[in-house]
Amino acid sequence: MSNLLAVWVGGRGFRPWDFDVGLRLMAVLMFFAFLALLIVGVVLLWQRNSRSGSGSRSDEALATLRMRYARGEMTREEFLQANADLGNGESPPPE
Numbered sequence: 001m002s003n004l005l006a007v008w009v010g011g012r013g014f015r016p017w018d019f020d021v022g023l024r025l026m027a028v029l030m031f032f033a034f035l036a037l038l039i040v041g042v043v044l045l046w047q048r049n050s051r052s053g054s055g056s057r058s059d060e061a062l063a064t065l066r067m068r069y070a071r072g073e074m075t076r077e078e079f080l081q082a083n084a085d086l087g088n089g090e091s092p093p094p095e
Contacts, residue, residue: 062088
């Protein structure tokens with residue numbers, strides 16, 4: 001292990017106050033920080049896209065429901081029940 005460390009710091013031994021060793025250590029730490037940020041960013045984007053996908057399906061269902069009610073294919077009571085079943089928090093259309 002000490003031979004590997006000596007090779008890593010240029011054969012001079014490990015001196016934390018040495019400028020060259022500090023730069024190498026900082027570069028390694030910044031690489032891992034960048035890698036961690038990249039992973040966190042990918043996970044957050046994936047979660048946001050998966051949530052927006054399910055929300056758009058719900059919006060499509062509500063739009064279809066409103067169109068059916070507007071065409072007169074269902075009564076007000078049926079519309080209100082289906083609207084509540086889909087979890088829509090908006091107020092119902094006026095009578």
